[in-house]
Amino acid sequence: MHDKKIRVLIAKPGLDGHDRGAKVIARALRDAGMEVIYTGLRQTPEMIASAALQEDVDVIGLSILSGAHNTLCPRLMELLRTKGMDDVTVLIGGIIPEADIPALKQAGIAEVFLPGTTTQAIVDFIRQRIAKAARSET
Amino acid sequence: MGAEKKRDPSSALSSASSRAPSISERDWEAHTLKPALEKSPERSSSFTTVSGHPICKLYTPADLIGWDPGRDLGQPGEPPYTRGIHATMYRARLWTMRQFAGFGTAEDTNRRFRYLLSQGQTGLSVAFDLPTLMGYDSDHALSEGEVGKCGVAISSLADMETLFDQIPLGEVTTSMTINSPAAPIWAMYLAVAEKQGVDWKKLSGTLQNDILKEYIAQKEYIYPPEPSLRLVTDTIEFGARNTPKFNPISISGYHIREAGSTAIQELAFTLRDGIEYVEHCLQRGLLIDDFAPRLSFFFNAHNDFFEEIAKYRAARRLWYRVMRDRFGAKNPRSWALRFHTQTAGCSLTAQQPYNNVVRTALQAMAAVLGGTQSLHTNSLDEAWALPTEAAATIALRTQQILAYETGVTNTADPLGGSYFVEKLTDEIGDGACEYIAKIDALGGMVSAIEHGYPQREIADASYRYQIEVDRKEKVIVGVNEYLTEEKPIEILQINESVARRQSGRLRDLRSQRSNAEVDRRLTSLRKAAEGRENLMPFLFEAVKAYATLGEICDALRAAFGAYEEAAIT
Structure with missing residues (x-):
């Protein structure tokens, strides 16, 4: 098992200020024992990638409700790759049309959580994913 | 629960703390209720509204001891306006059916507006995209991926035209959902009116x-609170002198509720915001009745039917x-x-989206029973x-069915005098007053926000x-119960050509206008x-002079600075 706390960066990319989901997830992950850093609003992909590197996070959770996900997510994934952070799990939640999901996963997004997802489902997903990554390392 | 009071609804018939049950209620409890509960116990140990406000098993005249219909209810069109602000309410004139719309370029949204008007919509409501809402032109680096997505892209007077x-x-009424750049966007609207030859006094x-x-x-937000409030005060003052039929502000609880507040918080924070604006206008030297x-x-119309109705009724009485x-x-x-009123966007589910038509209809009915002056009903696909x-057409039809088929418009305040609704109206009003007092004690809303x-x-x-x-x-x-397998529904796609077309328009604009004139105007603005x-x-x-929205907001940024919040999670 993982002996150190899972570190998660919750980020709001783009111009959208609707932060209810980001805040609820940040609190739920913290209550589940994870170390959570919230970037605050209006972060560019560049700012998110540097924060992720600096904070040495295992997971980045993006909250996007504005429809800008197809532009913002691939750019972030590209930046993570150039920084050698391919092992970071990136998740998105928000208003995401189903038709956009395959391309987002293709770009390297680990999972897309749609409205109505329980916080427990997200906690479980992160734990399983990190445990699997830890097993494959050893 | 902050300033919200809890009462114990299980210990007695009604609020144990506020009253004792009457003799007839005690009889009923002993002879009818008790055996009924023994046979079939209640489904839950407590019943609460969607906001968590406790609800009792029954409300009776004893709940309204101390309630004075002359003082607390009144007549429609008379203080304290609990029953509505018009004597005739919907018997004379229905509410304005005002569907919020905007996407893509100004041409795209102009087409949707003309379609909605041709379908019987009675007022326009403009949704702007995020770059516009944040005071950036469509070709700004931060606008990438956002142009025309959440609303229409408006970067200059040319787009507004x-x-x-x-x-x-002069014939339609227009609502514009814009906040930080509200003053320049309103200036563009006034300029279009002038070009159409419409007297501002008729707008x-x-x-x-x-x-x-x-x-x-x-x-x-763009600027810090104080210069932002100065801009708001400027528009209210300008409106009082030049546009007597235009509402320069719509003090909004909708977004507070969407962010997850309770009904009481929505009401309290909204009215306290209203108080803050009034105080700024008075400090400016304006007279209250001007x-x-x-x-x-x-306001929002959320799922809890009676709580929402009580909220609207309490709002009128409190504001009075x-x-x-x-x-004074x-x-x-x-x-x-x-x-x-707008039905609650946050209540819409991505799962089984057709259920949203039903949710929206019930929320809209609460707004109508609560006496709203205009209404937006959400579409089923907005999650x-x-x-x-x-989808937008079904949402409009929902209002028309409410207006013409259900009969809820036939009398003013149909729920007035209901023990439950009157009691709940009192409780929500009291809860809001406690919050308002708390914010007063913190030194007002700006100070409360800073805290x-x-x-x-x-x-x-x-x-x-x-x-x-x-x-x-x-x-x-459909979300945490009664789940089914589903097929995706058809949804509106906004493609990236919108951003390209907007950038092209801006390039043309900047080459065709007098840039020297723009610079002069921006300098004097700053x-x-x-x-x-x-x-x-x-x-x-x-x-x-066709200065762009981004240029104008930058001139103000230079004078006012920009605001950054300390994020609370």
């Missing part, structure tokens, strides 16, 4: 222009008392709280994307609600912003 092409501004509509709720909830009649409000007692308003039009034309007080109250309420949903203590059909003059005339001259 296209948006209202063939729509006579009717609403500017949202409520910056306080942006710091509290929606977070689309501007208060044009203050308007905007605030205006009369706190501000003498004009009855200053006392009457007029409001727009996925902006609405398709077909993070309303933000924290909302975050706590929203997290509590999420836990209740996760634990299935609150059932959401200088005025550093002083104390009303900025509306300077904004009007700048937009008429």
Whole structure:
């Protein structure tokens, strides 16, 4: 098992200020024992990638409700790759049309959580994913 | 629970703390209720509204001891306006069916507007995209991926002229959902009206222009609170002199609720925001009855039917008392709280989206029973994307069915006198008053925002609600119960060609206008912003020279600075 706390960066990319989901997830992950850093609003992909590197996070959770996900997510994934952070799990939640999901996963997004997802489902997903990554390392 | 009072609904028939049961109730409890409960116990140990407010098993005349219908209810069109602001209510004139719309370029949205008007919609409501809401032009680096997505892209007067092409501004009423850049966008609207030859005195509509709720909830702010409030005060002052039929502000609880607040918090924070704006206008030297009649409000219509109705009724009564007692308003039009309602976007589910039609219809009915002046009904597909034309049409038809088929419009305040509704109206009003007193004690709303007080109250309420949903203590059909396999529905796609077309338009604009004139106007705007003059005339001259929204907002950024919040999670 993982002996150190899972570190998660919750980020709001783009111009959208609707932060209810980001805040609820940040609190739920913290209550589940994870170390959570919230970037605050209006972060560019560049700012998110540097924060992720600096904070040495295992997971980045993006909250996007504005429809800008197809532009913002691939750019972030590209930046993570150039920084050698391919092992970071990136998740998105928000208003995401189903038709956009395959391309987002293709770009390297680990999972897309749609409205109505329980916080427990997200906690479980992160734990399983990190445990699997830890097993494959050893 | 912050300032919200809990009472114990299980210990007695009604509120144990507020009253003792009457003899007939005691008889009923002993002879009828008790055996019934033994046979079939209640489904839950407690019953609460969607906001967590406790509800008793029955309400009776004993709940209304101390309630005075003369003082607390009144007649429609008379103080305290609990029963509505018009004597005739919907028997004379229905509410305005005002569907919020905007996407893509100004041409795209102009087409949707003309379609909605041809289908019987009675007022326009403009949704702007995020770059516009944040004061960036469509070709700004931060606009990438966002142009035309959440609303229409408006970067200059040229776009505004296209948006209202063939729509006579003297005949329609227009609501514009814009806040931080509200003043320059309104200046563009006034310029279009002037070009159409429409007298400003005939212009009717609403500017949202409520910056306080942006710091509290929606977070689309640009400048710090004080210069932002100065801009709001400038528009209210300018409106009082030049546009007597236009509402320069719509003090909004909608977004506070969407951010996860309770009904009581929505009401309290909204009215306290209203008080803050009034205080700023009075400090400016305006007389209360010269501007208060044009203050308007905007509330959410969430799932809990009676709680929402009680909220609207309490809002009118409280605002009347605030205006009369706190501000000494003498004009009855200053006392009457007029409001727009939108059904709750946050209640829409991505799962089984057709269920959203039913949710929206019930929420809209609550708004009508609560006496709204105008209404937006959400479309069934909005948990996925902006609405398709077909989905937007069903949403409009929902209002028409309410208006013409259900009969709820036949009498004013149909629920007035209901023991339950009157008691709940009192409780929600009392809860809101406690919050208002608390914010007064913190030194007003700007100070409360700087303390993070309303933000924290909302975050706590929203997290509590999420836990209740996760634990299935609150059932959401199709989400945590009654799940089915589904096929995706058809949704509206906004493609990236919108951004390219907008960038092209901006390039043309910058090459065709007099850039020297634009520079002159922007310089005088910045200088005025550093002083104390009303900025509306300077904004009007700048937009008429086709200065872009981004350029104007940058000039103000140079004078005012930018705001950054300390994030609360």
